[in-house]
Amino acid sequence: MKSFHAVRSAYTLVCITLTAVFLLGVTWLQAHADDRANGAGNSATAKAASDAAASAEGQSDDEEYSQPYQPKSKTQLRRELTSIQYRVTQNEETEPAFRNAFWNNKREGVYRCVVCDLPLFESGTKYKSGTGWPSFWAPKNPKAVATRTDYVLFYPRTEVHCSRCGAHLGHVFDDGPADKTGKRYCMNSASLSFNTTEEEEVLAAKRAAEKKSDDAIKSKPTDAASKD
Numbered sequence: 213m214k215s216f217h218a219v220r221s222a223y224t225l226v227c228i229t230l231t232a233v234f235l236l237g238v239t240w241l242q243a244h245a246d247d248r249a250n251g252a253g254n255s256a257t258a259k260a261a262s263d264a265a266a267s268a269e270g271q272s273d274d275e276e277y278s279q280p281y282q283p284k285s286k287t288q289l290r291r292e293l294t295s296i297q298y299r300v301t302q303n304e305e306t307e308p309a310f311r312n313a314f315w316n317n318k319r320e321g322v323y324r325c326v327v328c329d330l331p332l333f334e335s336g337t338k339y340k341s342g343t344g345w346p347s348f349w350a351p352k353n354p355k356a357v358a359t360r361t362d363y364v365l366f367y368p369r370t371e372v373h374c375s376r377c378g379a380h381l382g383h384v385f386d387d388g389p390a391d392k393t394g395k396r397y398c399m400n401s402a403s404l405s406f407n408t409t410e411e412e413e414v415l416a417a418k419r420a421a422e423k424k425s426d427d428a429i430k431s432k433p434t435d436a437a438s439k440d
């Protein structure tokens with residue numbers, strides 16, 4: 213009788229173990245299926261967001277995002293950038309939360325790449341995320357930033373960099389405002405420079421004047437003379 217009990221106990225133990233292993237396996241499979249589904253959903257959302265941004269922006273400033281760019285040397289970057297700006301943009305370090313220039317900046321204007329001056333984000337899409345880093349729900353133009361997956365923290369995150377010079381900017385997450393794009397572009401202030409709307413207007417006027425004088429130089433001297 214004793215041996216019967218022993219066999220039955222062993223059999224019960226084996227059954228419990230097998231059931232536990234089976235349940236763990238099912239849970240694991242479900243978790244990964246959810247990840248894949250989320251991934252597909254996220255990229256669809258990202259595309260919808262970037263399409264929306266594209267149609268909102270129009271094609272007016274697309275030209276700015278297709279200008280040729282001469283990459284700067286490490287020496288030049290070290291000369292032009294502060295230590296934290298260099299470490300964040302070139303080595304993908306992260307600045308401290310709340311101890312950075314723009315996390316609480318509420319002024320209206322444009323955030324540009326600190327390395328190459330490309331316009332990246334606008335105050336209109338900046339929102340209070342509570343993270344201590346400047347957060348936006350969309351870039352200024354879908355062509356302004358590019359992304360790739362990184363595993364710095366052992367789990368995949370979507371790294372965001374300047375589409376023109378490749379400067380590291382931060383990461384994008386899927387916990388942004390649900391009534392907007394659902395995206396949170398969590399940026400480092402050290403990767404950005406900021407111009408108020410007025411400063412941007414002055415810059416735009418200066419550029420237009422420069423373009424006009426360039427065009428005048430390029431046109432025939434007789435044409436230029438006949439205008440006066």
Ligand SMILES: [Zn+2]
Binds near residue numbers: 329
């Ligand atoms: Zn850049």
